[in-house]
Every structure is written in C-alpha cells, then in structure tokens.
Amino acid sequence: MFDRRLIFHINWALVLLTAVLFLVGVMNLYSASTLRVASGLELDAYFNKQLLWGGASFCVMTALLLFDYRHFKALSWPLFFLSIFLLLCVTVAGKTIYGAKRWLDLGFFNLQPTELAKVAVLVLGAQLMARMGGRLGWVNLGKTLLVGLVPAALIVKQPDLGSALNILLILGGMILFKGITPSVFKVLVVALPGLLPFGWFFLHDYQKQRILTFMNPGNDPLGAGYHIIQSQIAIGSGGFWGKGFLEGTQSQLRFLPEKHTDFAFAVFGEEWGFCGTMVLLALFCAFLYQIYIISLEAKDDFGSYLAAGVFFYFFWQILINMGMVLGIMPVVGIPLPFISYGGSASVVNFCMIGIVLNVAMRRFVFKKG
Amino acid sequence: MGVFDSPNRPQIFSGPPLLLLLLVVLFCLFGIRLWYLQIYKSEFYQGRAQENRTRQSTMFSPRGIIRDRDGVLLAENTPAYALALVREDCHDIPATLDQVSRWTGQPLDELQRAFEIGRKRIKHFDEQVIVPNIPFDLVAVVEAHHQEWPGLTIAVRPKRSYAYGPVLAHVLGYVARANEEELNNDTALQLGDDVGKQGVEFVLERRLRGTKGLEEFEVDASGRVLSSRIVTQPSKGEDLNLSVSLRLQTKATEIMAGKVGSVVVMDADSGQVLALVSVPSYDPNEFVVGIGHAKWNELLEDPLHPLQNRSVQSAYPPGSVFKLVVAGLALDSGIMHPSTKIYCSGKYKLGQREFRCWNKGGHGATDFRKSLRESCDVYYYQLGERLGVSALSDYAIRSGFGSKTGIELPHERAGNIPSAEWKMKRFGEKWQGGETLNFAIGQGHTLTTPLQIARYVSSLINGGALLRPTLLRSQSPDVVGKLPMSAATRNLILDAMVATVEEDRGTARLIRRPGIRVGGKTGTAQVVKLMDKYEKKDTKEIPYKYRDHAWMASFAEKDDRRYVIVAMVEHGGHGGSDAGPVVGSVIDAIFNESMQQ
Numbered sequence: 001m002f003d004r005r006l007i008f009h010i011n012w013a014l015v016l017l018t019a020v021l022f023l024v025g026v027m028n029l030y031s032a033s034t035l036r037v038a039s040g041l042e043l044d045a046y047f048n049k050q051l052l053w054g055g056a057s058f059c060v061m062t063a064l065l066l067f068d069y070r071h072f073k074a075l076s077w078p079l080f081f082l083s084i085f086l087l088l089c090v091t092v093a094g095k096t097i098y099g100a101k102r103w104l105d106l107g108f109f110n111l112q113p114t115e116l117a118k119v120a121v122l123v124l125g126a127q128l129m130a131r132m133g134g135r136l137g138w139v140n141l142g143k144t145l146l147v148g149l150v151p152a153a154l155i156v157k158q159p160d161l162g163s164a165l166n167i168l169l170i171l172g173g174m175i176l177f178k179g180i181t182p183s184v185f186k187v188l189v190v191a192l193p194g195l196l197p198f199g200w201f202f203l204h205d206y207q208k209q210r211i212l213t214f215m216n217p218g219n220d221p222l223g224a225g226y227h228i229i230q231s232q233i234a235i236g237s238g239g240f241w242g243k244g245f246l247e248g249t250q251s252q253l254r255f256l257p258e259k260h261t262d263f264a265f266a267v268f269g270e271e272w273g274f275c276g277t278m279v280l281l282a283l284f285c286a287f288l289y290q291i292y293i294i295s296l297e298a299k300d301d302f303g304s305y306l307a308a309g310v311f312f313y314f315f316w317q318i319l320i321n322m323g324m325v326l327g328i329m330p331v332v333g334i335p336l337p338f339i340s341y342g343g344s345a346s347v348v349n350f351c352m353i354g355i356v357l358n359v360a361m362r363r364f365v366f367k368k369g
Numbered sequence: 370m371g372v373f374d375s376p377n378r379p380q381i382f383s384g385p386p387l388l389l390l391l392l393v394v395l396f397c398l399f400g401i402r403l404w405y406l407q408i409y410k411s412e413f414y415q416g417r418a419q420e421n422r423t424r425q426s427t428m429f430s431p432r433g434i435i436r437d438r439d440g441v442l443l444a445e446n447t448p449a450y451a452l453a454l455v456r457e458d459c460h461d462i463p464a465t466l467d468q469v470s471r472w473t474g475q476p477l478d479e480l481q482r483a484f485e486i487g488r489k490r491i492k493h494f495d496e497q498v499i500v501p502n503i504p505f506d507l508v509a510v511v512e513a514h515h516q517e518w519p520g521l522t523i524a525v526r527p528k529r530s531y532a533y534g535p536v537l538a539h540v541l542g543y544v545a546r547a548n549e550e551e552l553n554n555d556t557a558l559q560l561g562d563d564v565g566k567q568g569v570e571f572v573l574e575r576r577l578r579g580t581k582g583l584e585e586f587e588v589d590a591s592g593r594v595l596s597s598r599i600v601t602q603p604s605k606g607e608d609l610n611l612s613v614s615l616r617l618q619t620k621a622t623e624i625m626a627g628k629v630g631s632v633v634v635m636d637a638d639s640g641q642v643l644a645l646v647s648v649p650s651y652d653p654n655e656f657v658v659g660i661g662h663a664k665w666n667e668l669l670e671d672p673l674h675p676l677q678n679r680s681v682q683s684a685y686p687p688g689s690v691f692k693l694v695v696a697g698l699a700l701d702s703g704i705m706h707p708s709t710k711i712y713c714s715g716k717y718k719l720g721q722r723e724f725r726c727w728n729k730g731g732h733g734a735t736d737f738r739k740s741l742r743e744s745c746d747v748y749y750y751q752l753g754e755r756l757g758v759s760a761l762s763d764y765a766i767r768s769g770f771g772s773k774t775g776i777e778l779p780h781e782r783a784g785n786i787p788s789a790e791w792k793m794k795r796f797g798e799k800w801q802g803g804e805t806l807n808f809a810i811g812q813g814h815t816l817t818t819p820l821q822i823a824r825y826v827s828s829l830i831n832g833g834a835l836l837r838p839t840l841l842r843s844q845s846p847d848v849v850g851k852l853p854m855s856a857a858t859r860n861l862i863l864d865a866m867v868a869t870v871e872e873d874r875g876t877a878r879l880i881r882r883p884g885i886r887v888g889g890k891t892g893t894a895q896v897v898k899l900m901d902k903y904e905k906k907d908t909k910e911i912p913y914k915y916r917d918h919a920w921m922a923s924f925a926e927k928d929d930r931r932y933v934i935v936a937m938v939e940h941g942g943h944g945g946s947d948a949g950p951v952v953g954s955v956i957d958a959i960f961n962e963s964m965q966q
Contacts, residue, residue: 038595135383179383233421236406236414254590255421270418274407278400285396292388304385311388319395326402 010065011360014290018353021283021338022054025264029341031245032260032267036252046260046341053343057350064354068362069303072355076124080147083120086113087154094158102158114163115348117151121167122313123355125174126305135179144175161207162333166316173312174305177295214330227263230255232327235269235277242273260341262333265325280339284318294360303359310352424494424586427559428599430579431527433606435541435569437615438643438842442532444541444570449528450508451561452521453496456488458592459520466499468518472507473500487560490552496524498561501546502658529563529570529657533615535650536622539678540613540840542568542779543653545660557581566656568678569611569840572777579606610842612641620958621646624951630918630938631679631819634955637827637924637931639846640836642776644955645820647679681776684784684816685937688892689744690922691765691811693862694825696741698764699752700858707737707861713747717806724750724806727893741865742875744891746810753809758800761808762788765815767853768835769828774820775837775849784821787814812895822922823935828852829859829866830888830924830931866890866924877921879949882956885927889952892920896940916940921948925956932959 026047033044086104090113094101103110124147132140148171155164180188200208213225234250243249248270250256259267269277288311295307314337321336323329335342337349406414435444452469459465466484470477480499491497503511508523515521529544531537544563552558557580564578565571582603587596621632625648634644651668660668668676677683699705715731717724726732726746732739740748753761765771771786785791787808789800807813820838828835835850852859866888869875877889895917919941923934934952941947 036589036595038593177383177387230421232406233414233417235403236410237418238407239411239415240408249422250418253422253588253595255418269403269407274403277403277407281396281399281403285392288388288392288395292385292392295388296385308385308388315391315395322399326399326406328398328402 006361009361009364011290011294011357014287014294014353014357014360017283017287017290018338018350021287024268024280024283025338025340026050026054027245028264028268028271028339029260031248031271032251032264032341034246034252035254041246041252044260049343050341050346053346054350057347060347061350061354061357064351065358065361069306069355069358070300072123072306073127073302076120076127079116080120080124083113083117084151084154086111087117087151089113091154091157100158100160102160109343112344114155114158114160115344117155118163118167118170118313118348119351121148121151122170122174122309122352123306125171126302126309129174129178129305130300130302132178135181136175136184137181138184141175141180141184144171147171159204160333161203165332166313166334169316170309170312173315174309177308177312178305210331214327227257227331228327230257231263231266231325234263234266235326238270238273238277240274242269242271242276245271247271261335262321262331262340263325264340265322265336268339269325281322284314288315288318291356294356294363297363298359299363303363307356307359310356313352314349422587422589424588424592424594425492425600426584426586427492427495428582428584428601428603429526430581430603430605432529432544432563432579433577433608435577435609435611437611437613437618438641439614439616440610441615443537443611443613443615444529444531446527447530448525449502450505451498451524451526452500452503452507452511453498453524453561454484455494455496455520455522456491457494457520459518462520465518465521469499469521472510473503475500486549490560495559496522498524498526501526501561502528526561531653531657533619534652534654536619537613537615538568538650538653539647539680540568540611540618540645540778541653542566542570542572543656544570545656563657567653567779569609569777571779573609576607577609580604611840612636612639612643612842612844613645613840614643617644617955617958618646620644621951621955622648622650624954625938628938628941628951629673629679630936630941630948631683632937632951632955633680633819633823633933633935634959635823635827635838635933635935637831637933639844640824640827640838641842641844642820642838642840643932643959645678645680645840647677649673649675651675678778678780679937679939680819681774681778681781682818684782684818685918685920685939686813686815686894687811687817687822688894688918688920689746689811690822690890690892690920691815691817692741692744692749692809693829693866693890693922694765694768694770695749695752695756695761695809696737696862696865697768697852697854697858698756698761700737700861701853701855702756702760704755705737705752710734710736711740711745711748711751713745715747717747717750719750719754719803719806722803724803737861738865738868741862741890742868742872744869744876749809750806753805754802756809758787758789758805758808761805762786762791764853767850769824769850769852770815770817770821774818774824776820777840781820782816782818784818785814785816811892819935819937822920822937823933825852826922826924826933826935827931829854829863830926830933832856833859863888863924870923877923877949879946880921880923880953880956882925882953882960885925885956885960887923887925887956889921889923889949891949892922894918894920919947921952923952923956925959927960932956934959 029050030047033046035042090101090104095103095105103112125144128144148168152164152167234256248267250270251259251267256263256266291307291311295304298304298307317334317337320329320332320334324331335345431446437443466480467477470480487497511523531541543566545566547558547562547564551564565574583600585598585600586594588594617634621644625632625646632644632646635642713726713732713735715726715729732743732745735745735748765786771784773781773783792798792800804813808815824838833852834848835852837847837849869877870881870887870889876891880887880889919938921936925932934955936948936951938948
C-alpha cells in the first residue's frame with residue numbers, strides 16, 4: 001500500500017520551509033513569552049507548550065501521508081457531517097471562555113470543532129468541484145456555497161466571526177480557482193460591493209467598533225485604537241536592523257497586547273527589524289509558492305483543488321493577520337500560521353501541509369510493480 | 370492538468386495563475402507597508418516606543434540657606450507636605466477636586482481654577498501641587514484613602530522658615546508661591562514652586578535657588594518602574610552668609626521697640642551692613658504659607674506701613690545731618706575758613722523773609738567747629754547763600770545722594786537732591802533764594818534714605834571711599850566712587866563731629882562713650898512747616914503726625930574698627946534726645962561684647 005518510492009517524491013522544499021517557519025515561530029514565541037520585571041526576565045509557559053503541540057502536529061501530518069489522498073473523497077461527507085454535529089454540540093454543551101462558546105470539553109483537552117470544520121469544508125469543496133465540469137454556473141455555485149454557509153452560520157453564532165469568515169474565504173478562493181461563468185462573474189462584480197453595506201447590520205457592536213477604530217485609531221488611543229497603535233509602534237520602532245532578540249521594549253514591557261497570539265508578528269518585527277520581516281515575508285511567499293507548484297502539478301483536479309484550498313487557507317490568514325498587525329486591515333482575531341501560539345491551529349496547519357504533501361508525492365501514476 | 374489548458378479559459382482570475390497573482394500582490398503589499406513603517410517612519414515610531422516606556426520626574430533641589438555673619442541660621446528649609454495630583458493616574462478629576470475641597474475646606478471653584486491654570490505647565494506624570502502646606506493630620510487622612518482616590522498623592526516640598534521672623538523681615542524678605550507672571554517669565558519655575566518676593570530672597574533669587582534635576586524611569590505598560598536613571602543632577606542653591614549680625618540686629622530692634630523708624634549699622638571700611646532695622650515689621654513666615662486676604666489687608670492698611678523697609682525704601686529730609694555735606698563743599702571751595710566766625714543772632718534775613726535758627730537766643734560768634742557742634746542754622750544759611758543751589762546740588766549728587774546705593778535689596782529709593790532745573794521741571798516754578806537756605810540745612814525737597822546717610826558718614830571716616838553697601842559677608846569692599854573732599858576738610862568735619870559728642874554743648878553728647886572715639890551729628894527733619902500754635906510747645910504736646918523726624922548720624926571707632934550708626938525715628942521730635950539714646954545703646958552693643966570682624 002505505501003510505495004517506498006513515494007518518499008523520493010516528497011516536496012522537501014515545502015517540508016523545509018514549514019520546519020523553518022515553525023522554528024522561527026517557536027523562537028519568536030520564546031521572546032514573546034518573556035516579560036521584563038525589575039529583577040530581570042520572566043518566562044511564560046507558551047514556548048514549551050508550542051514545542052509539544054508542534055511535535056504532536058508533526059505526527060498527525062506524517063500519518064496523513066501514509067494513504068493516498070484520493071481516499072479523502074470517500075471520507076469527505078462523513079467528515080463534513082461529523083463537524084456539523086460537533087458544531088451543534090458546541091451550541092448546546094459548549095464551554096464558554098471569554099464570552100464565546102467555541103470549545104467542547106473532552107476531559108483531557110478542549111476540542112475546537114471549528115478547526116475540524118475548516119478541513120471538512122476544504123475537502124468536501126474540492127471533491128464537489130472536481131466532479132463539476134467547466135466553470136461554475138449558478139446552480140453549481142449555489143451547491144458549493146452551501147457547503148461553506150452551513151458551518152459558517154453555526155460558527156457565527158458562537159460567536160467567532162473570524163473563523164466563519166475564514167471558512168467562507170477558503171471556499172470563495174477555491175471557487176475563483178475553479179472559475180465561474182462570465183454571466184455569474186458579471187452579476188457578482190456588480191452585486192457583491194452593493195451587498196457589503198448590508199453586512200454592517202449583521203455585525204456586533206464590538207465588531208463595528210473595530211472597523212471604525214481601524215478607520216481612525218487616533219479617536220480612542222487608550223481604548224479600541226490601542227492595539228493598532230501599539231502594534232505599529234512595535235513594528236516601526238524595529239527600524240532596519242531591529243532591536244535584537246529579547247530586546248523588544250514594546251513586547252517585554254507589555255505595551256503590545258496579545259503578543260504571543262494575534263500580534264506575535266509585531267514582536268518579531270520589533271526585534272528583527274525590516275531585515276527580519278522581509279525574510280519572514282519571503283519565507284511565507286516561498287511556502288505559498290510551493291503549494292502553488294503542487295496545485296499546478298497535481299495529477300487530478302481533486303488534488304489540484306485540495307492544494308488550492310490549502311493555499312487559500314494559509315493565504316487569507318497571512319493576509320488578514322499581517323494586515324491587521326501592520327495597520328492596513330481591521331482587527332480580526334485570526335492568527336498568523338506557525339508564528340502565533342495556538343495548539344489546535346498548529347494541528348490544523350500541519351494537517352493542511354500533510355494534505356498537500358500527499359498530493360505532491362502522488363503526482364505521478366506508478367505502475368504497480 | 371486538463372481543465373486549465375482548455376482554450377475557452379482566457380482569464381487569469383482562475384486556476385494556478387490566480388494563486389501566483391495573489392502571491393505577488395501579497396509580497397508587494399506587505400513589502401511596501403513594512404518599508405513605510407520600519408524605514409520611512411522608523412524614527413517616529415522609535416520616538417513613540419521610547420515615550421511609551423519612559424517617565425520623567427523633576428528632582429527638586431533645596432534652596433540655599435541663609436546665615437548671619439556668625440553662622441546663625443536665619444532662613445532654612447523645613448519639610449512640608451502638599452496635596453498633589455498626577456492627572457494621568459486620576460480617573461475622575463472633578464470628583465477628586467471635590468473631595469480635596471471637602472478635606473481642606475478650600476472652595477471648589479478656586480481649586481478648579483488653580484488646577485486648570487496649572488495643568489498646562491505640568492509635565493506628563495508629574496505631580497501637580499493642588500494644596501500646599503497641609504497639616505499632618507490631613508496627610509494621614511489622605512494616605513488612609515489612597516486606594517479610593519488614585520492619582521492623589523502627598524508631595525514633600527521644602528518650606529522656607531525664618532526663625533527670627535519680624536527681626537529680619539526687611540533684610541531677608543520672604544519666598545512665596547510663584548504667581549502667573551513669574552511663571553511666564555521663568556521657564557525653570559514650576560507651579561507650586563516658591564520664589565523670592567522681597568528682600569535678599571528676591572534680589573539673590575538666582576543664587577539661592579538651585580537647579581532642578583531630571584530623573585527618568587523605565588516603566589512597563591501598567592506603570593511599574595523597572596529602572597531609573599538621573600538625567601540631570603539637581604544642584605543645591607548657594608548658601609549665603611549675610612554680613613548682618615543677628616545679635617546686633619536683635620539688640621537694635623529691641624531698642625527701637627514702640628518706635629517707628631530705622632537703624633543702620635555699617636562697617637565703614639568694608640561697606641558691610643551689620644544691622645538694618647526697620648520698625649514696625651511683619652512676620653515673613655505668614656507669606657510663605659500663603660497670607661490670607663484679611664491679614665494682607667491689615668498689613669496694607671496699617672498707618673505705620675510695616676511692609677515698608679524704612680532703611681532703603683523711605684526717603685526723609687535729612688535735616689541738620691545735611692550740614693555735614695554743605696560743610697565739605699564750603700571748606701574745600703575756600704568760601705569759608707574754619708576759624709572765620711559768623712555771628713548768629715538767632716535769625717537771618719534774606720530780602721523780606723526771616724529765617725530762624727533753632728536756637729532762638731542765637732549762638733553768638735560761631736566758627737566752623739561750633740557751627741557743627743551746636744548745629745547753628747544761621748551759619749549754614751550764609752554758607753548756602755554764598756555757595757548757591759547749583760553748586761550745592763552738584764556736590765550732594767557727587768557725594769552719593771540722589772541715587773541708589775546698590776545694596777542687595779529691592780525697591781530701593783534714590784531720594785532727591787533738588788536744583789533749579791529740577792524744580793522747574795517738577796513744579797514749573799522758579800527756584801527761590803530762600804529755598805537755597807532751607808536746602809543748606811537739609812529741609813525742603815531734599816530727601817535721603819538712612820542707608821545713604823550711613824554710606825556718606827562711612828566715606829568720611831574710611832578715607833573718602835564711597836562704598837556700595839552690602840549685606841553679604843563674602844563681599845569684598847566695592848568702591849563705587851570717591852568723596853569729592855580733601856583729607857584736611859574730612860578731618861575738620863570728623864573733629865567737629867567728635868566735639869558734638871565729647872563737648873558739653875554738643876548736640877550729640879548723649880552718645881558719649883568712654884574709651885571709644887565717637888562722633889555724631891543730629892538732625893531734625895520738619896514734617897510740615899510748624900504752625901505757630903505748636904511752636905512754643907513741647908514735643909509731647911504736638912500731635913504725632915506733625916512731629917519732626919529725629920536723626921542721629923554717628924560713627925564709633927576703636928582699635929582700628931570703624932562703624933557707622935545711623936538712627937532715624939519717624940515723628941520722634943528732636944534728633945539728639947530721641948534718636949540719640951538708640952545710637953548710644955547700639956554702640957554699647959557693638960563694643961561691650963566682642964564683635965566678630
């Protein structure tokens with residue numbers, strides 16, 4: 001069942017890039033977990049936990065390489081319904097943390113069904129689209145969208161707008177990748193911008209506030225605008241060479257909020273400067289480029305769509321998180337892959353890499369020997 | 370790769386090219402943004418990061434302390450507590466001020482006004498003093514409620530204290546809170562700072578006041594201090610030793626008790642002032658803690674003007690003391706030989722007017738020595754008539770009158786030396802011949818301060834040097850001019866002054882002291898032209914405000930130490946009998962106990 005020749009076809013560049021990004025993240029987390037107090041430095045536990053999660057995630061990723069990705073087709077529907085079921089469980093018996101019901105308490109750890117839903121939507125979307133010929137017309141577009149809208153609606157209720165948006169954006173990206181008919185395209189180009197203002201009424205007050213604050217952070221520098229302002233100060237004060245590892249004053253003196261999660265990139269920018277951030281940006285682009293190559297070289301449409309889905313999964317997170325940290329997008333709670341601390345996110349990230357590596361290593365059709 | 374190669378797929382908005390396009394957009398977008406933040410605006414953000422983590426606080430420096438010539442502390446700094454506000458830490462400023470008003474009993478609107486004026490001048494995170502000098506029990510109350518009123522703190526600021534109060538009020542002056550104008554003119558001043566307002570405290574403000582230091586703290590986001598460093602060391606103000614002797618000053622003040630007037634004791638050779646008394650006086654400590662309206666009005670409306678430093682801020686007609694000046698010019702210019710006698714019949718006629726000598730019976734044949742000893746007015750009427758107003762006026766000005774002495778005290782008066790031109794300018798009237806006669810005996814428009822008289826007498830016995838009087842122990846003699854008088858004439862005048870004391874007919878015989886060479890000259894300055902109805906009466910029967918001012922200008926010399934003692938008693942009556950005893954007691958005080966040089 002597992003052909004040893006497959007090992008030679010593994011995309012080692014992507015593996016290497018993933019490892020480098022993960023290690024950069026761990027190193028940065030070490031600094032982001034450090035606080036300066038009068039007596040010296042104080043280290044939080046995030047750094048160790050992330051290493052443990054990384055190890056576990058790596059195992060999951062390796063396991064995903066063992067069988068052909070085409071088996072995912074059969075699993076796509078069960079996986080999808082499982083995630084819908086778990087999301088429903090959350091609304092009934094979820095654990096509330098920080099006013100949001102997102103977790104299922106499994107005793108030994110808190111499961112976040114949202115993460116599973118991302119994988120499920122991605123796989124099911126790819127499978128459905130692979131079976132549809134040509135570009136998507138109205139009917140096919142509707143079917144595909146429904147795959148995303150159902151879990152997204154459940155996630156919005158938690159509330160977790162960021163993740164719901166993430167799922168829809170992954171699916172949306174895949175739809176664009178697949179292509180839409182010119183008639184659908186024309187209507188959407190006109191209708192989508194027209195519909196956007198109506199979305200405003202569905203937002204919570206704090207979400208509206210975030211958008212308003214993004215427009216003008218100076219309005220409330222100590223309240224809502226604080227994150228945006230402090231983040232830009234951290235990045236900007238890094239200058240060309242940065243302040244040096246463990247030397248970031250914005251992070252170590254706690255001016256930077258959420259520094260080990262959503263704003264971890266700001267910690268990196270402060271300590272490593274323009275040199276560091278450009279290298280990290282280049283690493284991410286090379287990483288995405290490898291996924292692009294995999295999508296290009298996949299032996300079938302399903303593989304190609306899977307890779308495209310993974311591409312968008314990472315792309316949107318990078319765009320939204322960095323955009324937020326750099327002050328060109330509103331504050332949305334989306335982490336930066338590999339750099340932000342997060343156990344479940346780490347597992348999902350490595351699963352996604354596992355999926356594309358699987359597609360890549362099986363891009364050739366072997367004769368059974 | 371089938372589907373992407375189909376010819377009916379021209380758009381790049383789908384398939385792998387879409388991914389490549391997005392990749393390029395991502396890289397460019399963030400690359401440009403990073404360049405903007407980290408290179409283009411990096412200096413700005415570095416400044417902001419620095420601002421975030423540093424707080425500065427002013428380090429106060431103590432004001433220099435003031436001692437007398439023997440090292441006795443006259444002005445020192447004692448710790449005092451002030452109620453202060455750090456507005457960055459205060460959540461509800463109006464409510465906090467309201468609470469302060471309830472604690473201190475100060476009206477809320479006054480506190481609010483003071484806060485609004487002050488807040489513009491206070492650096493971020495610095496304490497703004499709201500109520501200075503609060504009592505200790507209130508300190509305890511505020512500390513107990515510290516948690517409820519964040520931002521409210523107790524600031525320890527030194528308070529100036531004058532141990533001898535009224536005795537040295539006119540010399541030391543006082544400090545009080547800087548007002549709006551002083552704050553505007555001096556950027557080093559902060560709201561709540563004390564600044565010299567009067568006396569030496571005012572004039573030597575720059576030397577006494579230290580320079581503030583600056584301390585910088587590194588803080589974290591919640592304001593916890595991680596480290597600190599001193600950016601500028603505060604430097605203490607200069608300590609001053611005054612030339613004044615507390616012992617002598619106290620003694621002279623005691624002698625003057627109940628009187629109104631001034632006593633000046635000066636070292637004739639150095640110009641150092643040993644005592645500078647002006648009575649009545651006030652307590653400078655009341656100004657330091659903020660004098661109330663009621664007390665302030667009381668001081669202002671007091672008919673005896675306790676705030677006035679009579680030694681330098683009041684100018685009086687010198688009366689017969691001025692004969693010392695007229696004599697110098699007359700002898701030096703040769704219009705009068707010392708042994709030439711003039712006959713005094715008790716009056717002198719000029720045209721239709723009759724000018725009387727104070728001695729109605731007349732002094733008879735009078736030479737120079739007798740003229741000064743017995744203060745014969747007729748003798749000086751004649752000198753005045755022969756010398757003329759312009760020569761007299763010119764000579765008096767060159768002898769140091771009519772201009773400030775330059776002592777380290779504020780609002781010193783220059784006095785006045787009249788002349789024909791002065792009168793024309795001032796009153797638009799011609800100078801009358803009779804006025805020259807009055808001028809010659811120190812009456813009329815001639816005005817001098819007690820300190821000017823002391824400086825003049827000093828120059829007579831120190832060899833003719835016109836010194837700038839000083840209140841500083843370390844000040845070396847500052848010769849600002851030369852008395853326009855020959856040594857021979859000076860000695861003749863000094864001999865006559867000694868005769869005035871030593872001889873039984875002398876007007877200053879009351880201050881005679883065995884073993885000490887004492888010389889003096891009395892003076893009686895008319896306040897109004899005495900009306901006939903008071904003329905024959907005793908001083909005690911004349912209403913107070915019409916009584917003459919009594920002068921005594923003297924010197925005392927022993928073992929090469931020369932002191933000048935000038936006493937002026939306002940509305941005291943006669944120089945010899947009223948100011949004389951004051952001078953006599955001061956001379957006793959100088960020589961009976963050992964004076965430090």
